[in-house]
Ligand SMILES: Nc1ncnc2c1ncn2[C@@H]1O[C@H](COP(=O)(O)OP(=O)(O)OP(=O)(O)O)[C@@H](O)[C@H]1O
């Protein structure tokens with residue numbers, strides 16, 4: 001077996017058993033050895049034949065910065081699960097270091113190391129009629145819900161747009177968006193792999209006096225089928241008080257599925273890519289920020305950084321906070337129009 005090694009991936013997280021560790025971020029450092037067969041990549045020189053180590057590193061940072069866990073053992077398991085969800089990965093060895101752990105004697109580092117095999121985590125649901133093999137061409141499927149394309153474990157890479165402009169001041173709306181990210185991360189078989197900065201954006205396609213939105217993009221990998229994911233997203237929106245009666249109205253939470261594995265389909269229940277994403281700076285600017293290589297599929301598609309640059313209202317999208325998933329209320333940036 002061959003190995004891709006990533007060492008010293010560092011991010012701030014709020015993990016630990018002690019009360020203050022739940023709120024005060026501290027550094028976590030992760031080393032991983034990803035074992036897979038690299039012969040095909042060696043011959044083809046194609047990224048599709050290996051694991052994109054940039055994506056893997058972002059997935060790890062997403063986990064460190066993500067939802068609280070008590071133990072570094074659990075953090076290591078979450079990292080292992082996320083890496084094993086990448087196609088082709090057979091085995092991973094994960095070390096999580098916590099150099100500022102609350103230990104009352106002088107010490108340099110504390111860490112745990114675990115090794116997990118792909119066989120340990122085959123999580124496809126029993127009713128998931130998985131097709132193994134052809135996983136390249138998703139173009140123009142009529143129905144995004146009932147196909148099971150992809151790898152043996154049907155892991156989908158999804159891009160979600162989160163937005164809200166109702167429900168209080170910036171801190172309150174940020175809290176709702178943050179909860180939504182945590183609920184997405186908690187969906188079975190789903191792992192958040194990237195979260196953009198939080199942006200304040202002018203209400204697009206709505207009357208002039210509509211309050212500004214807060215928007216962000218979330219990247220995730222999931223074994224949920226796209227339609228199942230949409231249903232769960234509707235549940236999350238509803239639990240935040242969303243009333244689906246009104247189209248393009250102010251709302252306490254909106255989660256749109258922007259992309260699933262680059263699929264193109266015109267099913268009205270779930271159109272992919274999201275049919276208006278290509279025009280929306282509030283989608284494209286954060287997406288380009290969290291994934292500078294992102295491509296939008298479909299007839300209006302292209303490189304997301306370029307589409308973002310070409311939207312007429314790109315200037316009306318401004319960063320409120322980079323580390324909004326962990327920032328305290330008073331670090332949420334500029335004075336705003338959300339009634340603070
Ligand atoms: N890619 C998609 N993401 C989310 N919903 C979609 C998508 N494609 C189609 N839909 C359908 O659109 C319906 C309306 O969605 P929603 O209420 O979120 O629209 P909106 O936020 O008012 O407008 P927009 O879709 O322009 O953002 C949903 O019930 C859903 O079935």
Ligand SMILES: Nc1nc2c(c(=O)[nH]1)N=C(CO)CN2
Pocket residue numbers: 162163164201202203204205206213215248249254282
């Ligand atoms: N700035 C901004 N404008 C919008 C948004 C949004 O999330 N942000 N959502 C809409 C419908 O989903 C319509 N207009």
